Amino acid sequence: MSKQILLIALFYLFAIPKIFAQVSEYRGQTSTGAYYKIEVPQAWLPEDGLVIWNHGYQGYTQTSPDSNPSLGPLADVALEQGYAIAASSFSQTGWAVFNSHIDNQQLFEKFVELVGMPDKVFIQGGSMGGIVSLRDIESGLIPNVDGALLFCGAVAGAQNWYNAFDLRMIYEAVCEDVSGAGLPTQSWYEQPSLVRGELDFLDSLERCTGLITSEQVGGVLGALLRSSDQNERLNRILDITQIDISFLLLNLGYAVFELPSLVNHPKKLNGLLPFDNAAVDYGDADINLRVKRNAALPSSRQLLLENYSPSGNIRDTKIVSIHTSRDDLVSVGNQRLLRDLIPASQLSIAVAVEEEPSHCGFSYDESLSAWNSLRSWVDGGAQPNAQDIQHTCKKNNSDTGQCRFDFSFELPSSALIFPRNFSAPTLGTNSYDSATSTISIEALKQAGEPGSYNLELVPSLQNDSVFNLGDIEFIVDVGSWQHQALFLPDQQMLYLPSLKILPWAKNDPKYNVFMYYTNESGQETLKLLEFETTND
Numbered sequence: 001m002s003k004q005i006l007l008i009a010l011f012y013l014f015a016i017p018k019i020f021a022q023v024s025e026y027r028g029q030t031s032t033g034a035y036y037k038i039e040v041p042q043a044w045l046p047e048d049g050l051v052i053w054n055h056g057y058q059g060y061t062q063t064s065p066d067s068n069p070s071l072g073p074l075a076d077v078a079l080e081q082g083y084a085i086a087a088s089s090f091s092q093t094g095w096a097v098f099n100s101h102i103d104n105q106q107l108f109e110k111f112v113e114l115v116g117m118p119d120k121v122f123i124q125g126g127s128m129g130g131i132v133s134l135r136d137i138e139s140g141l142i143p144n145v146d147g148a149l150l151f152c153g154a155v156a157g158a159q160n161w162y163n164a165f166d167l168r169m170i171y172e173a174v175c176e177d178v179s180g181a182g183l184p185t186q187s188w189y190e191q192p193s194l195v196r197g198e199l200d201f202l203d204s205l206e207r208c209t210g211l212i213t214s215e216q217v218g219g220v221l222g223a224l225l226r227s228s229d230q231n232e233r234l235n236r237i238l239d240i241t242q243i244d245i246s247f248l249l250l251n252l253g254y255a256v257f258e259l260p261s262l263v264n265h266p267k268k269l270n271g272l273l274p275f276d277n278a279a280v281d282y283g284d285a286d287i288n289l290r291v292k293r294n295a296a297l298p299s300s301r302q303l304l305l306e307n308y309s310p311s312g313n314i315r316d317t318k319i320v321s322i323h324t325s326r327d328d329l330v331s332v333g334n335q336r337l338l339r340d341l342i343p344a345s346q347l348s349i350a351v352a353v354e355e356e357p358s359h360c361g362f363s364y365d366e367s368l369s370a371w372n373s374l375r376s377w378v379d380g381g382a383q384p385n386a387q388d389i390q391h392t393c394k395k396n397n398s399d400t401g402q403c404r405f406d407f408s409f410e411l412p413s414s415a416l417i418f419p420r421n422f423s424a425p426t427l428g429t430n431s432y433d434s435a436t437s438t439i440s441i442e443a444l445k446q447a448g449e450p451g452s453y454n455l456e457l458v459p460s461l462q463n464d465s466v467f468n469l470g471d472i473e474f475i476v477d478v479g480s481w482q483h484q485a486l487f488l489p490d491q492q493m494l495y496l497p498s499l500k501i502l503p504w505a506k507n508d509p510k511y512n513v514f515m516y517y518t519n520e521s522g523q524e525t526l527k528l529l530e531f532e533t534t535n536d
Contacts (some may be wrong), residue, residue, distance in 0.1 A: 023079060026114050027068070030106035032099060035067045035089040039075070040115050044084050049120035050111060051078045052104065052142070053087040056127030056360075058094060060261040061194070065089035072124055073151075073364075074371055081375075084118065086111050090132075095262050097158070097308040100132045105141035120378070124371075126151035126360055127330055130321070131158075134310045137317050147378040149371055150321040152360040154330045156337040156415035157309040161259065163331070165275040166418050167241050168255035170282060173290035174233050175208035183256055187490060188294075189273055191260040201256055209234035211248060240284055242417055244357045247328035254329075272297070274304040278495060279424040279483045288481030293447055295486055295495035297514055298532045312341030320348045320374040320384065322366065325409060326357035333412035348373070350386035351411075352404040363402040369393035422512070423535040426498040427482030428454075430513075433502045437464060441496060443475065444485040452477055452484065457526055465528045467515070492517045494526055498536045509533045 026038040041048070053072035069089040078085050088107040090096040096103075111118075123145055125133035130153015137145050154160050168188050175181045184192035184200040192201065206212040210226035211234060217225060226234065238245055263269045276296035282288050319342065323332045335349050352366055369392040373384040384392075386407040393403035428442025439457040446453075456470035486495045496513040512534045515526040 026110075028110070030088075030103065030110060032091040032103050032106060033065065034091040034103040034106070035065055035069055036086065036107050036110055037069050037071060038084065038086040038111055038114065039071060039079060040084040041079055041082055044082065044115070046116055046119045048082040048084065048118075049122065049146075050118035051083045051085045051122045051124060052107065052136075053085065054100070054104070054123065054125035054129030054132040054136070055087065055090075056129050057258075058096075060094060060191075060257050062093045065091060065093060072126070073367055074124065077368060077371070083122070084111070084115060092265075092267065094258065094265070095128065095158075095161075095268065095307075097128070097131055097135060098268050101135045101139040101141055104132075104136050105139075108142045121145050122374070122378075123148040124151070125149075125153060128154050130155045130330075130334075131308055131310070134314070135308045137314045138311055140315070145315075145317045147374045148317055148319045149374050150319065151362065151367065152323050152327055152330050153321060153338075154334060155310060155321065156334040158304045158307060159309065159420075160330065160334070160415060161262065161304070162275065162420065163241075163415075163417055164251060164255040164259055166277065166280070166282075167237075167243070167251055168259070169277060169291045170240050170287060171208075171237055171252060171255075172292065173287050174237050175204070176290065178208045178233070180204075181207040185256075185260070188255070188275070189260050189263050191264055192257060197257070201253070205249065205252070209237070209248075211245075215245075215249070240282060240287060243328040244326065246357050247359075250329060268307070269300070269303060272300040272303060273491070274300040276301070276420070277418075278486050279422050279497065280418050280420070281424060281481075282418060285480060293445075293486055295488060295493065295514070297493075297530050298512075299530060310337075310341055314342060314346060316346075318346055318348075318374065318377055318383075320350070320370050320377070320389070322350045322352065322362065322370045322389075322405075324358050324361050325351050325353045325406075327359050328357060329359040331412065331415050331417075333415040336411045336413060337415055339411065345383065348377075348384050348386075348389070349411075350389045350405045351409040353406045353409060354404060363404075365393050365397045365402045366405065369396065369403070421535060424483040426536055427478070427484040430485055430496045430499040431502050431504070432499060435502075438470070439467060439496070439499075441485050443482070444487060444494075445477075446487045446489060450477060451475065460525065463527075467526045469524045469526075487517070493529070498534055499531075510536055 022042045024040045029035050055070055066089045069087045071085050071087050075085050086107055088103045090100050090103045092099055123133045130150040133148050136142050181204050183204050184197040202212055210230035214222035214225050274296050276294050278293050278295045321338055323335050325332055369389050373389045373392055377383055386405045390403055390405035394400055397403055431440050437459040442454050443452045452475050453472055455472040457467035458470045460466040460468055494515040498510040499513045500510055511531045513531045514529045516529050517526050
């Protein structure tokens with residue numbers, strides 16, 4: 001290592017402050033591996049306060065943390081107002097919520113070490129940074145957060161990923177008969193190669209929907225370049241998924257490239273597959289029959305939701321949360337969950353109603369008015385509502401088109417297009433006879449195959465949680481989708497919904513049961529993996 005490189009390394013290791021004009025800057029790395037950046041006005045005092053910025057999602061092509069993290073869209077104005085401002089790169093890229101609260105705890109501790117303990121702390125976060133901010137607040141690892149400003153936050157947390165999963169499932173069902181339109185990987189959890197995978201992805205979209213060429217040309221002419229079949233398939237995907245055409249490429253890209261990155265990362269889900277749709281009604285009879293059905297272990301689903309789903313325990317923090325109305329990447333429905341979780345006295349939501357869809361497409365004045373409204377509220381002023389934030393924006397801007405908050409905007413009922421409640425009626429009856437220890441299964445379907453089966457599983461003589469295959473009967477499908485028992489050959493997993501333990505009474509619980517299939521030395525066996533009670 002050269003002396004020059006060594007000096008540079010030592011500079012970042014010890015975070016020597018640099019002076020730019022009237023701001024001191026500190027950079028370095030914390031023990032988690034996250035980089036930090038701190039800027040402090042020269043005349044800063046503890047009563048001036050600290051702002052922490054939480055950045056948004058970074059895609060699968062960025063495999064290491066950014067050594068020069070952004071301080072956010074309002075950094076300059078916060079510094080001018082006298083605040084110190086700090087940001088972490090986070091130690092993980094992509095869905096960084098698994099460890100972001102530890103990263104930010106160390107960021108705060110580093111600020112206290114280098115600068116001092118602030119009397120007042122604000123958090124700002126955009127997109128994924130919204131759920132990062134909530135985790136910061138709820139974990140309590142940054143003490144006494146006074147206020148938080150969230151920009152189009154993914155505040156419904158990890159469940160937002162179900163929208164990406166469902167989009168891929170629907171896309172594949174619509175496009176499955178189109179020659180050459182397969183996505184780069186057969187399974188949703190396989191990571192495509194970088195260049196070849198991206199080319200295959202774009203080719204799939206073009207062959208199925210004509211989207212790539214038509215979007216490049218744009219307007220009416222671009223739409224005319226699509227064939228009638230491509231138009232029909234495109235409109236069908238958009239109608240079922242309820243997303244705008246301008247988001248299809250981006251959202252499907254998340255489904256094809258980012259989902260596998262999330263599930264295969266060794267420090268995130270490490271190969272666990274938390275996404276299921278066995279009980280989801282997609283509202284279209286043909287799609288319900290065509291779509292690939294998946295089941296997921298409860299423990300896998302739980303691990304995803306733990307990283308992170310908000311609880312609503314925000315202590316005394318005051319939150320202003322703003323969203324754009326036609327955001328189809330992070331749906332404005334995220335605000336519904338926030339409203340349902342957090343006391344109204346601590347939460348103000350304002351939605352900017354837009355003509356053209358955007359993700360976080362706020363004007364500078366909208367962002368600034370939300371920030372200043374939060375500051376006033378924390379300093380003892382009245383709690384602002386959307387009308388107040390709109391008024392503040394208009395008061396400081398002669399162009400009213402830059403201020404679009406609408407007090408009357410009605411939030412959607414959910415952040416999810418197809419909510420998971422596991423309450424779909426089950427085809428057939430699955431039961432466990434406590435007297436004989438036999439499991440009877442009706443209408444078991446192998447994923448991707450026609451027909452269903454009635455069968456019995458009989459207990460192994462060596463282990464009462466291991467079963468052997470008994471009698472099997474093939475039956476013809478009923479011709480319409482039903483929630484039913486499912487065998488997933490790629491995972492070697494058997495899913496049994498709404499299983500009754502006999503004798504069973506009306507008020508007794510039912511269980512979703514998950515079993516693992518093996519074939520050793522010609523002996524086919526199934527071993528109990530997990531179970532959960534069901535709402536059915």
